[in-house]
Amino acid sequence: MTRTTRTTRTTRIINLEKYIEFPSTTDKVEGFSGINFHFNSQIIAKIEQARQRGHGLHISRKLQTKLRCCSLIGLESYLQSGLSICTYYQQEDREEAVIKSLLSPDGDIMHQISSYYLHHHQLCTQITSTHYWLMQQLTLHLAWQRTRLGDYLAWLVAILAMLGLLVAYPQGIFTNLMALGIVILLTWGLQKLCKVMFGLGTRALDNWAIAQFLILSSSSQLWQQEMAKLFLKYLVV
Amino acid sequence: MLDRPPKKQTHKHQKRDGSPANVFLQSLAGVLPEITALEVSTIVVEEITPNKFIPRQVYRELYSISPNFLENTGIHPSFSDRYLQLHRTLLLKYISLVADPKLFIYTPELVEAVNESYQLLINHDNDSKESTLQLPDPKDSREAEHLEQLLGNASFLRCLRKLGELKAILDQGNYRLQQKLDPSIEEMLTEVIYARTVVQLDGDVLNSYNKKLFQHPQQQAILQVHQEGVTASQHHWQGLLAFVIDLAQRSFPGANRGK
Numbered sequence: 406m407t408r409t410t411r412t413t414r415t416t417r418i419i420n421l422e423k424y425i426e427f428p429s430t431t432d433k434v435e436g437f438s439g440i441n442f443h444f445n446s447q448i449i450a451k452i453e454q455a456r457q458r459g460h461g462l463h464i465s466r467k468l469q470t471k472l473r474c475c476s477l478i479g480l481e482s483y484l485q486s487g488l489s490i491c492t493y494y495q496q497e498d499r500e501e502a503v504i505k506s507l508l509s510p511d512g513d514i515m516h517q518i519s520s521y522y523l524h525h526h527q528l529c530t531q532i533t534s535t536h537y538w539l540m541q542q543l544t545l546h547l548a549w550q551r552t553r554l555g556d557y558l559a560w561l562v563a564i565l566a567m568l569g570l571l572v573a574y575p576q577g578i579f580t581n582l583m584a585l586g587i588v589i590l591l592t593w594g595l596q597k598l599c600k601v602m603f604g605l606g607t608r609a610l611d612n613w614a615i616a617q618f619l620i621l622s623s624s625s626q627l628w629q630q631e632m633a634k635l636f637l638k639y640l641v642v
Numbered sequence: 643m644l645d646r647p648p649k650k651q652t653h654k655h656q657k658r659d660g661s662p663a664n665v666f667l668q669s670l671a672g673v674l675p676e677i678t679a680l681e682v683s684t685i686v687v688e689e690i691t692p693n694k695f696i697p698r699q700v701y702r703e704l705y706s707i708s709p710n711f712l713e714n715t716g717i718h719p720s721f722s723d724r725y726l727q728l729h730r731t732l733l734l735k736y737i738s739l740v741a742d743p744k745l746f747i748y749t750p751e752l753v754e755a756v757n758e759s760y761q762l763l764i765n766h767d768n769d770s771k772e773s774t775l776q777l778p779d780p781k782d783s784r785e786a787e788h789l790e791q792l793l794g795n796a797s798f799l800r801c802l803r804k805l806g807e808l809k810a811i812l813d814q815g816n817y818r819l820q821q822k823l824d825p826s827i828e829e830m831l832t833e834v835i836y837a838r839t840v841v842q843l844d845g846d847v848l849n850s851y852n853k854k855l856f857q858h859p860q861q862q863a864i865l866q867v868h869q870e871g872v873t874a875s876q877h878h879w880q881g882l883l884a885f886v887i888d889l890a891q892r893s894f895p896g897a898n899r900g901k
Contacts, residue, residue, distance in 0.1 A: 406664070407818070437695045439693035441678035473769065480799065485800075491690065491692070492695050502692070505691075506871075506875075507802050507804065508879075512676075512679055513683075513800075513804060514680070514682045514875040516684045517686075517807070517811070519689065520688055526863050529863055529867070531865070534842075534870060534872070537870055537871060540874055544881035548881065548884070548885040591785045596662060611892070619890075
């Protein structure tokens with residue numbers, strides 16, 4: 406937690422993980438739920454401050470994977486049947502839904518707003534602006550840049566090459582700490598070199614991986630969906 | 643789309659439907675042809691229902707809507723048309739799907755009925771229960787498999803989800819009217835959507851506002867929430883589309899180079 410706070414200060418981000426509730430990706434329950442935000446006046450003020458300073462939303466890698474899973478995998482995903490995002494506001498000891506957005510990937514977007522909060526103009530504006538801002542921030546976290554396939558392949562090649570070397574010249578390496586250190590350094594250097602060498606081919610590899618992912622993610626077979634989840638968990642940056 | 647295709651093709655289509663490439667096309671790329679514009683609606687409700695969508699339950703509720711059913715369940719007459727409209731919309735979605743030879747649920751035997759029903763349904767004065775083609779009965783075991791296929795179609799699910807939300811809003815309004823919680827707002831309640839903005843792909847923007855909005859005491863607040871919602875939705879949707887199109891393009895590298 407301390408580490409996160411420090412990062413928040415230095416890289417201009419705000420961490421709201423505690424207040425965002427994602428649908429569970431492991432328990433298979435009947436029906437599709439959505440993403441809920443749970444706020445109170447302090448959090449809203451904190452978010453407003455962060456927005457004024459131009460900070461972005463930070464969510465952990467684990468939650469990012471959850472977001473991508475519930476958006477992209479299976480028939481119940483955002484990309485298939487739509488996504489519902491609801492903001493709850495806590496006042497004194499009760500919590501009420503203020504605004505709910507149903508986002509459909511075909512371009513139909515429906516915002517429902519509670520008439521009670523419309524009577525409190527300023528509070529209503531604050532809550533709805535925060536809701537909309539978070540909705541946009543989540544979209545940014547949905548997209549990924551590339552896959553790690555090239556990185557893993559480079560490590561594999563480097564480790565295999567070094568293992569080959571060890572098998573060929575086993576004398577003294579395991580007993581000599583310095584020699585072992587050199588081997589580790591060489592492996593690291595070699596994987597860096599491989600990455601540069603693979604550089605040109607990585608995009609083709611990425612595209613191939615994406616095609617596989619899309620086939621797995623849209624499958625109705627549970628094991629294929631699990632594979633797609635693993636893809637999002639380990640292969641995507 | 644409603645043209646009758648030769649029957650011989652059925653087997654071929656079903657066979658092709660099972661291939662991974664086609665499963666993908668139906669799902670991800672299936673969204674793309676449905677995108678004609680970004681449509682943002684803002685609705686004022688008394689109470690927001692929780693985030694939960696159970697397709698089978700929503701289907702059962704929408705399936706049972708008919709003039710008789712509405713009368714028997716005591717739905718306020720001012721809501722009847724809107725409830726019937728939900729059923730009609732779902733039925734239209736269904737007939738467009740069974741007539742689409744690219745889909746798994748395509749049923750060539752029903753194509754003739756599709757044409758007839760379509761002609762009947764485009765006239766809003768007709769009762770949708772008179773249509774030759776009806777939604778599969780959820781209680782009929784003979785139609786269970788067909789219904790299963792239907793509920794496995796993403797396009798149908800999207801439609802069902804939106805209609806489910808609208809029905810929940812109608813149910814709420816109806817409840818308030820029945821309970822006479824606030825009879826003065828009767829007219830307010832029957833109008834569901836207060837503001838709607840359509841951003842077309844060519845950049846045209848169409849705003850439509852319900853005339854009740856201008857009598858609403860909080861009209862400025864509603865307009866502000868709607869306007870902000872439109873801007874946010876545009877950014878969100880552009881982001882989503884860019885990502886989806888990037889995925890689609892990258893997974894079909896051949897498409898970039900042309901055939």
